[in-house]
Amino acid sequence: MALFRDVGPGQSPVPAQNPAAPAPIGVRPQPAPGVNPAPYEPNKFSKESVEMKESVIASGLSIEGKIVGSGHVRVAGKFKGDVQVEGNLHIDAGAKVEGQVRAHEVIVSGELQGNIDGAKRVELQQSGVINGDVKAGTLTVAAGARMRGSVEFGWEESGKPAAILADKGRTNVA
Numbered sequence: 001m002a003l004f005r006d007v008g009p010g011q012s013p014v015p016a017q018n019p020a021a022p023a024p025i026g027v028r029p030q031p032a033p034g035v036n037p038a039p040y041e042p043n044k045f046s047k048e049s050v051e052m053k054e055s056v057i058a059s060g061l062s063i064e065g066k067i068v069g070s071g072h073v074r075v076a077g078k079f080k081g082d083v084q085v086e087g088n089l090h091i092d093a094g095a096k097v098e099g100q101v102r103a104h105e106v107i108v109s110g111e112l113q114g115n116i117d118g119a120k121r122v123e124l125q126q127s128g129v130i131n132g133d134v135k136a137g138t139l140t141v142a143a144g145a146r147m148r149g150s151v152e153f154g155w156e157e158s159g160k161p162a163a164i165l166a167d168k169g170r171t172n173v174a
Helices: none
Strands: 054-057 061-064 066-068 072-075 078-080 083-086 088-090 096-098 105-108 111-112 116-124 129-131 134-141 146-148 151-153
Touching: 054 151, 072 083, 083 088, 129 151
Parallel strands: 054 072, 061 078, 066 083, 072 088, 078 096, 088 105, 096 111, 105 116, 111 129, 116 134, 129 146, 134 151
Antiparallel strands: none
């Protein structure tokens, strides 16, 4: 019986793989000779990846810096710095974010000290607190939520009112 990496009778030696040298991002790794390749899955950081992943700042963590990129972000701890993502930002209950926010959707269950600019949708939940200005397409505020600042919603970026829904005679804001 052969042990791992031992050559048994009738087997040819297989060169050792170098685990410290991964394939470059976006390059499909080639299987070793004689090995059936697994179905190809794109690298999670490549442009081939269609589904956005969620990054989490766990409770108990405090991070200072800047978040920029595509994907969703969930903050359960504390983050100090600006957040600019092509995805959603969720601030959990008990979490705190200090900085300017630009994201597709922003859900605040914790505390945000800073402005939200250019969000398509903002949801301020019952335990949520915002100290700053909000500019969003739609705004939903739960009973018990708190906010200090100015709010603009239902306006296009050009400064014109959002389109009126003809069938109900109201704007497309919540």
